[in-house]
Amino acid sequence: MTETQVEQRMEGASARRRRGGHPSPKEYVRIAIVLAGITGLEVAVYYIDAVRDFLIPMLFAFSLIKFALVALWFMHLRFDSRVYARFFAMGLAFAITLFVIVLLTFGVFAR
Amino acid sequence: MAETLRHEASHDTSTGLPNTKLAMWLFLASDCLFFGALIASYVLYRGASLTGPYPNDVFDIPYTSVSSFVLLASSLTMVLALSAFQREDPARGRLWLVTTALLGLTFVGGQAYEFTTFYREGLSLSANLFGSTFFVLTGFHGAHVAIGILMLLSLSAMSFAGKLPGDQSFPVEMVGLYWHFVDIVWIVIFTVVYLIPTPNPT
Numbered sequence: 001m002t003e004t005q006v007e008q009r010m011e012g013a014s015a016r017r018r019r020g021g022h023p024s025p026k027e028y029v030r031i032a033i034v035l036a037g038i039t040g041l042e043v044a045v046y047y048i049d050a051v052r053d054f055l056i057p058m059l060f061a062f063s064l065i066k067f068a069l070v071a072l073w074f075m076h077l078r079f080d081s082r083v084y085a086r087f088f089a090m091g092l093a094f095a096i097t098l099f100v101i102v103l104l105t106f107g108v109f110a111r
Numbered sequence: 112m113a114e115t116l117r118h119e120a121s122h123d124t125s126t127g128l129p130n131t132k133l134a135m136w137l138f139l140a141s142d143c144l145f146f147g148a149l150i151a152s153y154v155l156y157r158g159a160s161l162t163g164p165y166p167n168d169v170f171d172i173p174y175t176s177v178s179s180f181v182l183l184a185s186s187l188t189m190v191l192a193l194s195a196f197q198r199e200d201p202a203r204g205r206l207w208l209v210t211t212a213l214l215g216l217t218f219v220g221g222q223a224y225e226f227t228t229f230y231r232e233g234l235s236l237s238a239n240l241f242g243s244t245f246f247v248l249t250g251f252h253g254a255h256v257a258i259g260i261l262m263l264l265s266l267s268a269m270s271f272a273g274k275l276p277g278d279q280s281f282p283v284e285m286v287g288l289y290w291h292f293v294d295i296v297w298i299v300i301f302t303v304v305y306l307i308p309t310p311n312p313t
Contacts, residue, residue: 025194032187039183043176046306056307063302067295074190074291081128084136091140095147102151 021079031073038062135285139292142255146296149251150303153244158309160239166309169229178221179301182256185214186294189287196280204283205267211290212263215256222253245304252300255293262286 023031042062045051051058072078077085103109124130192207226246234242266286269275275282 022194022197025191028187028190028194032183035183035186036180039176039179042302042306043172046172059302059306063298066298070186070291070295070298074186074294075288083126083128084132087133087136087140088143091137091143094140095143098144099147099151099154102148102155106155108155 022076023073023079028073031069035066035069038066129281131281131285132288135288139288142292142296146248146252146299149244149248150299153248153304156240156244158312160241160312162239163311164229164232164234164238164241165311166241166245166304167311169232169234170305171225171228172305174221174225175301175305178218178225179297181214181221182218182294182297185211185218186291188214189290193280193283193287196283199279201270201279204279205270208263208267208270208283212260212267215260215263215290219253219256219260222249222256226250241309248304249300252293252296255296259286259290259293262289 042059045055045058045062071088077088126133188207188211192204192211195201195204195207226249234245236243236246263286266275266282269282270279
């Protein structure tokens with residue numbers, strides 16, 4: 001590695017430290033473009049009759065990817081201490097458990 | 112990771128992490144349960160309304176899609192605000208904060224227009240099960256967005272007045288966490304409520 005490359009790496013690391021280990025504005029813009037693209041796809045598949053049979057799994061998959069991108073990059077769960085991620089995962093797990101129990105109790109899946 | 116830990120270790124708490132941030136994540140975790148219950152109620156009563164209007168009669172997907180894009184864009188401007196404050200550029204940070212608040216206002220304004228339109232078409236809180244569960248779920252989400260807007264505007268005003276504490280980026284990060292949470296809840300609502308088709312009862 002050349003001296004210039006080492007300096008560039010050190011500068012990059014220093015800038016990242018100033019941002020608290022968070023991504024750069026360019027990375028944020030890239031994530032936002034991906035999110036906008038997925039939202040566009042979601043709306044597009046809603047109107048495509050050929051994928052009607054797979055519509056619900058596809059929509060859930062798109063929604064899950066968007067959810068993960070926002071939580072991991074914009075909310076910094078990928079970069080911050082794992083304790084925050086555990087807190088949030090605990091809340092999500094409780095919410096999903098509650099959701100499934102309510103729907104099972106009222107036989108929604110059997111309809 | 113090591114960088115992050117060094118950054119977090121500067122906080123003089125028993126966990127080495129800022130208590131305010133832990134409290135914010137705990138609050139967001141509890142809010143997951145709140146929205147989980149509301150979404151479960153909506154799904155439970157899907158297609159169970161005995162009288163109209165039904166979702167297919169009132170929903171305008173292109174209109175709501177634009178609202179979703181607006182809210183997603185506000186998440187981007189929010190992280191750009193945080194990034195600017197972290198780079199110690201408060202002027203740019205305030206600009207992004209105000210932009211985020213304006214995008215939030217556009218979303219809430221769009222929701223108010225949507226609610227008014229639905230009401231004119233006969234859908235009210237007491238019209239049928241769809242109306243009750245839809246207005247409660249999306250109304251509470253709208254209330255969260257409205258609170259977020261107030262937080263953003265307060266933060267901008269405090270920054271203008273120079274009343275933000277030493278590390279100006281920390282309160283911005285906390286408000287940002289709340290704002291992104293509101294965004295991810297909308298990601299779920301948009302899919303579950305608007306995009307997944309509900310057949311009209313026969």
